[in-house]
Amino acid sequence: MSPFKSSTGLYENVAGFLCYLFAFVGGVVFLAVERRSRFVLFHALQSVMLFAGLMVAHALAGFLPIIGIVVSLLLTILGLTLWVILMAASLQGKWFKLPWIGDLAEKQLQRM
Incomplete structure (x- = not known):
């Protein structure tokens, strides 16, 4: 458990x-x-950016004939894998930063 609490009253790692856990909505x-x-805000930003990107990619894959099904399946596997990894990392109190998306989240966090 993280000894620090967020402004919500939850421990930072639980909030992250x-x-x-609730993907984009969380x-x-x-x-x-x-x-x-900043820990919770970083993970919130990274969650929103990742899952919004996956939603858009899934929607675009629907327009691809035949190969769209394969692309959608690969996106689902990628999304589930990242979902589990990111939940575990945040629960452990780690600042696990994804390539590109993590950098964007970090830059946005600096502006806040």
């Missing part, structure tokens, strides 16, 4: 975990309510 909720913890 919830950002991923990230949006914590972006709206978190006021202090």
Whole structure:
């Protein structure tokens, strides 16, 4: 357990975990309510960006004849894998940063 609590009253690692557990929605909720913890805000931003990107990619894959099914399946496997890894990392209190998306989340966090 992280000894630090977020402004929501939850431990930082639990709040970070919830950002991923409820995917896009969890990230949006914590972006709206978190006021202090940079750890929670980072994971909320990364969750929103990752799962929004996956939703858009799934929608675009639907327009690809035949190969769209394969692309959609690969996106689902990727999404589930990242979902589990990110939940575990945040619960352990790690600042696990994804390539590209993590950098964007970090830059956005610096502007906040």
